[in-house]
Every structure is written in structure tokens, then in C-alpha cells.
Amino acid sequence: MLKRKKQNKVDPHIRSLIKIVGESEILYKPEDLISYDCDGFTVHKALPKAVVFPKNTEEVAALVRYCHMNHLPFLARGAGTGLSGGAIPLNEEIIISLVKMKQLLCVDYENRQAVVQPGYVNLKLTNSISDKGYYYAPDPSSQYVCTIGGNVAENAGGAHCLKYGVTTNHILGLEVVLPHGEVIQIGGEGAPDSPGYDLMGLLTGSEGTLGIVTKITVRILKSPQGKKTVLAYFDDVEEGSRAVSDIIAAGIVPAALEMMDKTAIEGVEAGTFPVGHPPDIEAFLLIEVDGIMAGLEEQIEQILEVCESWNVREVKVAKSEEERSRWWANRKTGFGAMGAISPDYLVQDGVIPRSRLPEVLKEIERISAESGLRIANIFHAGDGNLHPLILFDSRIPGETEKALQAGTACLKACADVGGSITGEHGVGIEKKEEMRFIFTEEEIEAQLDIRDVFNPYDLLNQGKLFPKPSRCMDVKKIVKDTVAVQS
Amino acid sequence: MLKRKKQNKVDPHIRSLIKIVGESEILYKPEDLISYDCDGFTVHKALPKAVVFPKNTEEVAALVRYCHMNHLPFLARGAGTGLSGGAIPLNEEIIISLVKMKQLLCVDYENRQAVVQPGYVNLKLTNSISDKGYYYAPDPSSQYVCTIGGNVAENAGGAHCLKYGVTTNHILGLEVVLPHGEVIQIGGEGAPDSPGYDLMGLLTGSEGTLGIVTKITVRILKSPQGKKTVLAYFDDVEEGSRAVSDIIAAGIVPAALEMMDKTAIEGVEAGTFPVGHPPDIEAFLLIEVDGIMAGLEEQIEQILEVCESWNVREVKVAKSEEERSRWWANRKTGFGAMGAISPDYLVQDGVIPRSRLPEVLKEIERISAESGLRIANIFHAGDGNLHPLILFDSRIPGETEKALQAGTACLKACADVGGSITGEHGVGIEKKEEMRFIFTEEEIEAQLDIRDVFNPYDLLNQGKLFPKPSRCMDVKKIVKDTVAVQS
The missing domain is CATH 3.30.465.10 (Uridine Diphospho-n-acetylenolpyruvylglucosamine Reductase; domain 3)
Incomplete structure (x- = not known):
């Protein structure tokens, strides 16, 4: 009897979800839900109502239909590595985890x-x-x-x-x-x-x-027939960024063209894959070309020439696949390695016209000085995608807020030179308000209209991607929809 | 008095449009409208109500606002080279020609x-x-x-x-x-x-x-540092298409990889830029690689090897920019040159997985035999974009209809091997019904919902791109929008 009573306590919605995916494929006890309270954006946390693990399309469709019919908010989640909070449940969502659909x-x-x-x-x-x-x-x-x-x-x-x-x-x-x-x-x-x-x-x-x-x-x-990878050390960030522009201007399309500044280098050297970058350089470029083997040598020569013309201190070509892999492992730990030199860090993600890098870096320096927080910069230099990494300590009262403000200021600096507020990490909950830096109310409204086509009850991933439209838009919308007779 | 009366006869909408763009920037007399009765898709013709030539964004916006406020159908037109009828006025549209906004x-x-x-x-x-x-x-x-x-x-x-x-x-x-x-x-x-x-x-x-x-x-x-262009003649279409697959499989990404069959070759040789292709070959490939000069030679060698392995009859590399340009001019007249060997022709535009080319060509041969119409094939072979050119004589009663049917049958053949009904020419009015070959009613409905967001009164380019949804979709839509209380 007691057992039966206990079972009855389970939320009826949970019981319905169990019917769809089976008892073993759902989490709903608070202690089981904790790992789902955020994704890679850890500033905001909240618990979902449940996490379900469908095994096929039919189960996903059944779950979604159930949520739709019952007006339950829901969202999908993959590995939870997103950096802008797109998979964080803000409204006690049912999280539909897709990790078991992995074929x-x-x-x-x-x-x-x-x-x-x-x-x-x-x-x-x-x-x-x-x-x-x-x-x-x-x-x-x-x-x-x-x-x-x-x-x-x-x-x-x-x-x-x-x-x-x-x-x-x-x-x-x-x-x-x-x-x-x-x-x-x-x-x-x-x-x-x-x-x-x-x-x-x-x-x-x-x-x-x-x-x-x-x-x-x-x-x-x-796979390309060959790859060649260059590491170039600069004593001056601006010279490094001029080299980037000149490489592109020479008509070379590198497979990758990455830049790291001094603080970022300090991070990766303290991280899991140090490679011995000189501690006193201001920036390095990691440049890779790939394609038909015969053409690579000439491209590398041109790249070296450009680097020399911008006073590169040292430049080297990877001598083996093993060396190349080490350089890339070192680069790819860039974000995580910040943990080695700071208790907390916030990754930002802006886009700028390549040619504006020097002035944006100066503005970021100013933001860093003003906030009292160190900022490292990792830059997909070829396509102007800048990642300022804001180092802070969440145990110090007020420092998280300072970091968030500094992040917003970095994005404003990108938007102000005609850039964008995200290159690849998305908007999620992190940058909803910053959408206003680059979109007018009308433009946001046009996007919300599209969302409403697919998602008219806003049950799927509520509160993400867009700022709340301002009141005046409602008025505008009425005007827009009014069709007068003859002007 | 008489003069005044005459002026009053001008449609009041036309007078309003004149106020926006000026008297010199509008055509509305039937004799002036004839050149706007179709675009590059000449099978269907209809006159617009007027053609206006705005000079800037403000004028375009004013014209559109006027049409919107007065429920007048309208559409935009560029040079009128479209091949699927996207700029043909079906409902006495106001055509907004953008040819004077050419800066x-x-x-x-x-x-x-x-x-x-x-x-x-x-x-x-x-x-x-x-x-x-x-x-x-x-x-x-x-x-x-x-x-x-x-x-x-x-x-x-x-x-x-x-x-x-x-x-x-x-x-x-x-x-x-x-x-x-x-x-x-x-x-x-x-x-x-x-x-x-x-x-x-x-x-x-x-x-x-x-x-x-x-x-x-x-x-x-x-601009790429260098270009190399190869012309390869095959006695067998299938062997030519196998060569295409092998070139791609070798990891080469040619800048262009074109194929023409015997009838298409007959056309271009009778056209404005003949280059002396052998009259008895079954197909040629026109292959171009570009990029860093040093890599090109090796790619060309690989391409020649692949062609040899598929029994190419003759293969040559362009010896000069002039020769290369002639080959391309010859290829680019491909559609128009059909006029030299047939009174009329219909260009079709389908997409197929590259590997299915031989079987699709066989099906097109069957369609040709069945319809009694010759069909030439021009093929962007690299990306599977096939252009069957259906030759007919519109003066022979019933032949236009036969050509249209043959065109539809070609598209069906493409869709049936998992391809698509258009690669680059669009749907327009030509292929509205064929959209059903590749989209379900639900998928078409989802697209119409998006159109309705932007274009809720369907005044802009009415009757294009989508087939009329079937009746049952209306019922479905109601079901979809019904939200039950608890399942």
C-alpha cells in the first residue's frame, strides 16, 4: 500500500513521459537533475522539470506532441558544451537529451x-x-x-x-x-x-x-593531400595583425589562421599541452595551408615573406605531423587553459572586420584596465572572429558582474566597428540584450515573426535568442497590418 | 478641355505611381508593356498593369507602400533573364524594375x-x-x-x-x-x-x-594566381561520367567541371562561338582548376590520368588564355545555341547524385524517344546539376505541350534518384507543381507559413514558387493549432 502511494506522488506528466520513453530513460529527481542546470555558460543555473532520453525520431515526436498538447515548455540538449546558455532550462523545461541517438x-x-x-x-x-x-x-x-x-x-x-x-x-x-x-x-x-x-x-x-x-x-x-603549418612569433600585436591582412591580400586562403595574445599564451603554456612558446612574445600566429602537395611549398614561402616584412621574431614550419598536432592541441586548449591562470573566466565571441583588429584590441585593453580584470584574446584572425577571455574570481563579491559588464563592453566594441556580437557561440541567454547592438526593433520583430510560425506557443526553448521586444513594436505591428483603402 | 479629359482617363493608380517616380520613369500603355510580358521563360506571357523604374530605396519603399495600402499586386524585375518565369506578371502586377538602380x-x-x-x-x-x-x-x-x-x-x-x-x-x-x-x-x-x-x-x-x-x-x-583548363573528348557518355566521379574522388576540387553530350555539342558548334569539336564524339568534359600556380600542374596530370583510364579519345590543355576563353565562350552559349538547331527549346534544370548520371541519361533518352523530341544535355557534372534542353517547334500544334511534358518527365527522373527539380534556375511558375515531387504537403505548408510572415496578403509576386496547397492541409492546420488540455 505504502509503495503504491509513493508511486502516485510522481507528477502525472512524468508518468506520461515514462510511458513514452520507458522508466530507465528519464531523470526527474532533483538530485539527478543537477548536472542539467546549465551548459558551458555557467553564469546562470536552473533545474529542468525532467530530462528524457529518446532513442529514435518517433519517441522525440511523441515527447514533443505531449509537451505541445499539455503546454509544457521543453528544449533539446546535446553534449551541453554550448557557450551561450542555449540549453539552460529557464522555465522548468522538459529537457529532451539526444545523447542516446548517437548512431x-x-x-x-x-x-x-x-x-x-x-x-x-x-x-x-x-x-x-x-x-x-x-x-x-x-x-x-x-x-x-x-x-x-x-x-x-x-x-x-x-x-x-x-x-x-x-x-x-x-x-x-x-x-x-x-x-x-x-x-x-x-x-x-x-x-x-x-x-x-x-x-x-x-x-x-x-x-x-x-x-x-x-x-x-x-x-x-x-582529406587534403598535404598540410603545412607555420608558427610565427611577434613582438607586437599590431604587426602580427598586419601580417594576417597581408597573407589574405596575397590571395592565399589558409585552412586556418589563428592568433593568440600574450595572456592567452600564458594560459596555454600553463595548460595541459604546453609547447614552449617564448614567455615574452606579444602574439603568435598559427597558420595552416592544405591542398595539393605541390602548391603548399610556394604558399609557405609567401607566408614566411609576409611575416618577415612585419618583423616577426621567429617563425617555424612544423617538421612532422606530431609537431603539428602538438601545436594544434596547444591552441585548442585555449579556453580551458584559462582555468590554469584564473579561478573563473568568461569566453566572449565577437566578429570584426579584420582590418580593425588593432583598434579593437586597444579598446579591449582599455576595458581591461577599467574593470581591473585581465583579458586574454584568442582570435580566428582569418575571418575576424575574436574571443576575448575575461579572467575573474567569482568568490570575490561583484567580480562576476564586472566580468559580464566587461564582456558586454567587448561586444559593443566589436559592434561599433561594424562587426557582430557572435561569431560562432550563439546568443542563447547570454547575449539576448546585445542583439540590440546590431538589430533594430523591426529586424528583431521580423525574426520573432518567423519563430512564431514554427513555435507559435513559444514552448520550445523559451526566452532564448531574442530580447523582449519593446512596447512600441506592438503599436508598430498594428500599423503595419492595417491596410488602408487608397492613399 | 479635350486634352484635360484625356489625361483624366489615366488610371488613378497610375497617376499616384507617377507622383512617386516621375512621368519619365513609368510605362503603362499596352504597346510599351509588351517587352515585360515574360522573362527568359517564354512559354507563358501576360501584361503587367505598369512598369515603374525607381531610382533609389526610398522610391522602392514608397511604391511598395502604395501597392500594400491599395492591395495592388506587384513584383520586382531585374534584367528579365530568369528561366522559370519568376518575373512574369500573372495578375496584372505593377512591375518594379530595378534596372535604373545600377550603381x-x-x-x-x-x-x-x-x-x-x-x-x-x-x-x-x-x-x-x-x-x-x-x-x-x-x-x-x-x-x-x-x-x-x-x-x-x-x-x-x-x-x-x-x-x-x-x-x-x-x-x-x-x-x-x-x-x-x-x-x-x-x-x-x-x-x-x-x-x-x-x-x-x-x-x-x-x-x-x-x-x-x-x-x-x-x-x-x-583572382587565382593561375588557371588550367582541360578539354576531354569521350566516345561514351558513361565513361565520361565515370571520369567525373574519379576526378572528384581523387580529392581534386576543380573550379569547374562541365559536360556536354552529342546534341548539345552539335548546338554550340552551330552557334556563335564554334571551336571545332569533333562532330562524332558522344561527350566532352571541360575541366578547370585554379589556385596557386605550383599546384596546378600536378592536378592536371591527375586529371589526364583519370581521363586516360576511362578511354578518352582526345584530351588537351588550353595553351593560352585566348584558347581557354574560346572554350568557355563556346560552353556558355550552350543554351542559346540551341536556337541554331531548333526553332524552340525548353531548358530544364534538375539535380542528381553524380553517381546516378548514366541511368538518368538513359531515362532521358527514353523520354526523348517517347516524345519524339530531341533532348540535348548540358551538365554541371561536378555538382550534379543537369540541364536537359528539349528541342521543339512551337508552330507544330501540340508540340509545346509535348515539350513541357518531357521537361516534367526529366525532372521526375531526377527526383526519382533522390535528386531535385532545380539546381539554379528556380521554380517560378514553371515548376510549381513539380515541387510535389520533392516536398510533402506539410513541407510546402511550412514554407507558405514563412511567406505569410513577410507577405501576408500575398501581393508580392503572387502565384509563384509554390503549388496551391491541397484542401486537406487546411484541415491539418486546424488540428495542428488545436491544443488539447492534457492527453
């Missing part, structure tokens, strides 16, 4: 496609096809753990997106569960220009607000 | 961007910047006359989109007049992943149904 469903080498489930880990794809000489290009730093479903939601980039483009350039088709539970297929036929509206582009990077992706057809690429 | 507004070499008005001709951009060593990549065959605004509307491709991508990959920002007359800016900050929804991707290729683009920021590229 590589098919590889079609002849037509260069692979089909994966959303919970499939990014790097696993390359590992599965590399013996045949293929790879999957988008390579976010978290690629050894992040999922391709999450990559689609965030339109993830990576160090090599300069030459190869971001996730949206590598997605050929999607199966999507819409917020009312209907399943649609988009793209997939490999057309360079798919007929109708570009729903695939719309869904990709929509940060989980338009639908839940349950199957993904991606483009796979033939 | 190159700015070129920013350092950040590799240019800003153009929509009526600016595609090829002029490359011509304006080539002396500095830059070019604009998308190169539809009509590039010497088509406008970049039209390219955005259709997401135009071109022979070189295999390596460089279609128009959407080269657009960085848009100024858009929405269908109620509001002006918004999207993109433009050069972010690899612009925050919020990808409105730029959504607008690009929306075939003039979501808004009118009035300013375009495009990416410009550094």
Missing part, C-alpha cells in the same frame, strides 16, 4: 555524404571515415565531445572554418521534429540551390528554437 | 567586400575590380546581362559554383524593402555565423516572394 547511420563515399543522428559526436565522424581518406570539416574546439546535433543548432564553426565554412555549409539535409510534433525532411537531395525557401539555413543556427533535429545528412570531404 | 556603391578591398545596387550587372563587378586582382565568383551563363539583384532572388549559380559556391555563399548583407514597405538591413557585419535566424539565406533564392532587395553587400575574391 552513424550511413556513409555514401561516392556522393560524399554521411547521415548521422543528432547525438553523434563531431570528431567520431572524422575518425570513422579517415581510413578511407575522408573527413568532416567543421571542427569546434569541443569537437571530441560536442554533438553534430548541437553543432547544427549553434551553426558551430571552428579553427578551419576560414577555408571550409561553418556548419551550415556542410549540412545537406535534416529531419526535424517541429514544435507541435510533426516530422519534416528538408534538403537532402544535394542540390546546390534547393528549391523553395532555405529552411535548412533557417533551422541551422536557430539555437533550438524552431525544431528538434533528429537526423542530419552532412557533406564529407576528401 | 557600384563601394569597394572595400581590405575587407574584401563590395556594395552594389540590385540592377548592377553581374559581370560589371568583376570588370571593375579585376585590375586590382579581384573578382566576383558567381558566374551564371547570362552574367554579361543579368543583375546581381536577380541573382540574389534566384540564388544563381554558374559553371564555377562547384568550387566557389552559389550566390548565397557570396552575399554578406542585404537591404530589403519588405512587402508592406518597411526597410530592413540584414547581415552586413561579415560574421561567419550571423546571430539570430539566417534571414539572409532565407531571402536569397526566395524568388522575389519575401521582399525586394535594394542594396547588396557581396564578397569579392582575389
Whole structure:
């Protein structure tokens, strides 16, 4: 009797969800939910109502239909590596975790496609096809753990997106569960220009607000015949950034063109993969070219020449794949390594026209001085994607707020030179208000109208991606919809 | 008095439009409207109510507001080179011609961007910047006359989109007049992943149904250091297409990889730029690689090897820029040259997985035999974009209908192997019904919902891009919007 009574205490919604996914595939006790209170953006935390682990599209659709019919807020989650809080439950959401949908469903080498489930880990794809000489290009730093479903939601980039483009350039088709539970297929036929509206582009990077992706057809690429990697040390950040502009101006399209400043270098040298960068340099460039072997030598020569012309202190070409890998491991620990030199850090993510780097770096220095917080800079220099890393100590009262303010100021500096508030980490809850730096109310309203098409009750990932529209927009909307008779 | 009375006969809407653009910038007499009764899709013709020629964004916005307030259907038109009827007035539209907004507004070499008005001709951009060593990549065959605004509307491709991508990959920002007359800016900050929804991707290729683009920021590229072009003649189409697959499989990404079959070759040899292709070959491949000079020789060698392995009859590398240009001029007249061997022709545009080419060509042969019409094939072989050219004589009763049926059958053949009904020419009015070959009613409905957000009264480019939804969708929509209380 007692046992039965206990069972009855379980929320009826939870019982319904159990019917869909099975008892073993749901977490709902507070102690089990703690690991789901945030993603890689740890500033804000809140518990979901439950976390469910569907095994296939049908279960996802059934879960979504249930939430839709019962007006329960819900959201999808991959590996939880997102950096802008896109998977944080703000309204006691049901979290639909996709980590158990992790199959590589098919590889079609002849037509260069692979089909994966959303919970499939990014790097696993390359590992599965590399013996045949293929790879999957988008390579976010978290690629050894992040999922391709999450990559689609965030339109993830990576160090090599300069030459190869971001996730949206590598997605050929999607199966999507819409917020009312209907399943649609988009793209997939490999057309360079798919007929109708570009729903695939719309869904990709929509940060989980338009639908839940349950199957993904991606483009796979033939591994380049060769790669050459250069490490160049500069005594002056501005000279380093001038070298970046000149490399691009020379017509070279490097596969990657990364820059780190002194504080960032201090971090990676204190991290898991130090490589012995000189401690007193102001910046390094990590430059990689790939392609047909015969053309690489000439490109490397041109790169070295450009670096020399900007007074590079030292420049070296990786002598082996092992050395190249070490340099990249060192670079890829860039964010995490900040933990070695600071109790806490906040990653920011702005975009600037490449040519404006020196002045933006000066403004970031000013922000650093004003806030009293150190700021390291990691820069996907080739495409102008700047990551200021704001170092702080959350145990010191007020310092978290200071860090957040400094982050916002960095984004404002990017927007002020005609840049953007995010290059690859998304908006999530972190940068909702900063959307106003680059969009007018009308432009935000146009995007919200699109969200309403897919997600009319705003049950899917509520409170993400957009600031609350100002009151005056409601008035404007009425005006816009009023159709007068003859002017 | 008489004069005054005559003037009064002018439609009051026309008088209002004259107030906006001026008397000299409008056509409304039937005899002046005839050249606007169709675009490059000449099968369907209808007269607009008027054609107006705004000079700037403000005039476009005023025209659109006027149409919106007075419930007048309207559409935008560039050079009228579209091949699917996207600019044909079906409902006595006011045509907003953008050909007088044809300025190159700015070129920013350092950040590799240019800003153009929509009526600016595609090829002029490359011509304006080539002396500095830059070019604009998308190169539809009509590039010497088509406008970049039209390219955005259709997401135009071109022979070189295999390596460089279609128009959407080269657009960085848009100024858009929405269908109620509001002006918004999207993109433009050069972010690899612009925050919020990808409105730029959504607008690009929306075939003039979501808004009118009035300013375009495009990416410009550094001209490649070198180019090498190969012409390879095959006695067997299948062997030629196997060579295509093997070239791609070798990891080479040619800038262009084109194929023409025997009938297409007969056309171009009878056209404006014959180059002396052997009359008895079954197919040729035109293959171009570009990039750093040092790498090209090796790629060419690999390409020649692959061609030899598939029994190429003859293969040659262009010995001069002049020879290369002649080959391309010959190829680019491909569609128009059909006029030299047939009174009329219909261009089709399908996409297939590269590996399915031989079987699709067999099916097209069958369609040709069944219809009694010759069909030539021009193929962007690298990305699987097939253009069957259906030759017919509209003076023979019933032959136009036969040609249209054969075209539809070709598209069905593409869709049936997992391809698509358009690669780069768009849907327009030509392929509305064929959208059902690749989209379910739900998927079409999702797209119409998006159109309704931008274009709720369906005044802008009515009756294009989508088939009429079936009745059952209305019922479905009600079900979808019904939210039950607890399941």
C-alpha cells in the first residue's frame, strides 16, 4: 500500500513521459537533475522539470506532441558544451537529451555524404571515415565531445572554418521534429540551390528554437593531400595583425589562421599541452595551408615573406605531423587553459572586420584596465572572429558582474566597428540584450515573426535568442497590418 | 478641355505611381508593356498593369507602400533573364524594375567586400575590380546581362559554383524593402555565423516572394594566381561520367567541371562561338582548376590520368588564355545555341547524385524517344546539376505541350534518384507543381507559413514558387493549432 502511494506522488506528466520513453530513460529527481542546470555558460543555473532520453525520431515526436498538447515548455540538449546558455532550462523545461541517438547511420563515399543522428559526436565522424581518406570539416574546439546535433543548432564553426565554412555549409539535409510534433525532411537531395525557401539555413543556427533535429545528412570531404603549418612569433600585436591582412591580400586562403595574445599564451603554456612558446612574445600566429602537395611549398614561402616584412621574431614550419598536432592541441586548449591562470573566466565571441583588429584590441585593453580584470584574446584572425577571455574570481563579491559588464563592453566594441556580437557561440541567454547592438526593433520583430510560425506557443526553448521586444513594436505591428483603402 | 479629359482617363493608380517616380520613369500603355510580358521563360506571357523604374530605396519603399495600402499586386524585375518565369506578371502586377538602380556603391578591398545596387550587372563587378586582382565568383551563363539583384532572388549559380559556391555563399548583407514597405538591413557585419535566424539565406533564392532587395553587400575574391583548363573528348557518355566521379574522388576540387553530350555539342558548334569539336564524339568534359600556380600542374596530370583510364579519345590543355576563353565562350552559349538547331527549346534544370548520371541519361533518352523530341544535355557534372534542353517547334500544334511534358518527365527522373527539380534556375511558375515531387504537403505548408510572415496578403509576386496547397492541409492546420488540455 505504502509503495503504491509513493508511486502516485510522481507528477502525472512524468508518468506520461515514462510511458513514452520507458522508466530507465528519464531523470526527474532533483538530485539527478543537477548536472542539467546549465551548459558551458555557467553564469546562470536552473533545474529542468525532467530530462528524457529518446532513442529514435518517433519517441522525440511523441515527447514533443505531449509537451505541445499539455503546454509544457521543453528544449533539446546535446553534449551541453554550448557557450551561450542555449540549453539552460529557464522555465522548468522538459529537457529532451539526444545523447542516446548517437548512431552513424550511413556513409555514401561516392556522393560524399554521411547521415548521422543528432547525438553523434563531431570528431567520431572524422575518425570513422579517415581510413578511407575522408573527413568532416567543421571542427569546434569541443569537437571530441560536442554533438553534430548541437553543432547544427549553434551553426558551430571552428579553427578551419576560414577555408571550409561553418556548419551550415556542410549540412545537406535534416529531419526535424517541429514544435507541435510533426516530422519534416528538408534538403537532402544535394542540390546546390534547393528549391523553395532555405529552411535548412533557417533551422541551422536557430539555437533550438524552431525544431528538434533528429537526423542530419552532412557533406564529407576528401582529406587534403598535404598540410603545412607555420608558427610565427611577434613582438607586437599590431604587426602580427598586419601580417594576417597581408597573407589574405596575397590571395592565399589558409585552412586556418589563428592568433593568440600574450595572456592567452600564458594560459596555454600553463595548460595541459604546453609547447614552449617564448614567455615574452606579444602574439603568435598559427597558420595552416592544405591542398595539393605541390602548391603548399610556394604558399609557405609567401607566408614566411609576409611575416618577415612585419618583423616577426621567429617563425617555424612544423617538421612532422606530431609537431603539428602538438601545436594544434596547444591552441585548442585555449579556453580551458584559462582555468590554469584564473579561478573563473568568461569566453566572449565577437566578429570584426579584420582590418580593425588593432583598434579593437586597444579598446579591449582599455576595458581591461577599467574593470581591473585581465583579458586574454584568442582570435580566428582569418575571418575576424575574436574571443576575448575575461579572467575573474567569482568568490570575490561583484567580480562576476564586472566580468559580464566587461564582456558586454567587448561586444559593443566589436559592434561599433561594424562587426557582430557572435561569431560562432550563439546568443542563447547570454547575449539576448546585445542583439540590440546590431538589430533594430523591426529586424528583431521580423525574426520573432518567423519563430512564431514554427513555435507559435513559444514552448520550445523559451526566452532564448531574442530580447523582449519593446512596447512600441506592438503599436508598430498594428500599423503595419492595417491596410488602408487608397492613399 | 479635350486634352484635360484625356489625361483624366489615366488610371488613378497610375497617376499616384507617377507622383512617386516621375512621368519619365513609368510605362503603362499596352504597346510599351509588351517587352515585360515574360522573362527568359517564354512559354507563358501576360501584361503587367505598369512598369515603374525607381531610382533609389526610398522610391522602392514608397511604391511598395502604395501597392500594400491599395492591395495592388506587384513584383520586382531585374534584367528579365530568369528561366522559370519568376518575373512574369500573372495578375496584372505593377512591375518594379530595378534596372535604373545600377550603381557600384563601394569597394572595400581590405575587407574584401563590395556594395552594389540590385540592377548592377553581374559581370560589371568583376570588370571593375579585376585590375586590382579581384573578382566576383558567381558566374551564371547570362552574367554579361543579368543583375546581381536577380541573382540574389534566384540564388544563381554558374559553371564555377562547384568550387566557389552559389550566390548565397557570396552575399554578406542585404537591404530589403519588405512587402508592406518597411526597410530592413540584414547581415552586413561579415560574421561567419550571423546571430539570430539566417534571414539572409532565407531571402536569397526566395524568388522575389519575401521582399525586394535594394542594396547588396557581396564578397569579392582575389583572382587565382593561375588557371588550367582541360578539354576531354569521350566516345561514351558513361565513361565520361565515370571520369567525373574519379576526378572528384581523387580529392581534386576543380573550379569547374562541365559536360556536354552529342546534341548539345552539335548546338554550340552551330552557334556563335564554334571551336571545332569533333562532330562524332558522344561527350566532352571541360575541366578547370585554379589556385596557386605550383599546384596546378600536378592536378592536371591527375586529371589526364583519370581521363586516360576511362578511354578518352582526345584530351588537351588550353595553351593560352585566348584558347581557354574560346572554350568557355563556346560552353556558355550552350543554351542559346540551341536556337541554331531548333526553332524552340525548353531548358530544364534538375539535380542528381553524380553517381546516378548514366541511368538518368538513359531515362532521358527514353523520354526523348517517347516524345519524339530531341533532348540535348548540358551538365554541371561536378555538382550534379543537369540541364536537359528539349528541342521543339512551337508552330507544330501540340508540340509545346509535348515539350513541357518531357521537361516534367526529366525532372521526375531526377527526383526519382533522390535528386531535385532545380539546381539554379528556380521554380517560378514553371515548376510549381513539380515541387510535389520533392516536398510533402506539410513541407510546402511550412514554407507558405514563412511567406505569410513577410507577405501576408500575398501581393508580392503572387502565384509563384509554390503549388496551391491541397484542401486537406487546411484541415491539418486546424488540428495542428488545436491544443488539447492534457492527453
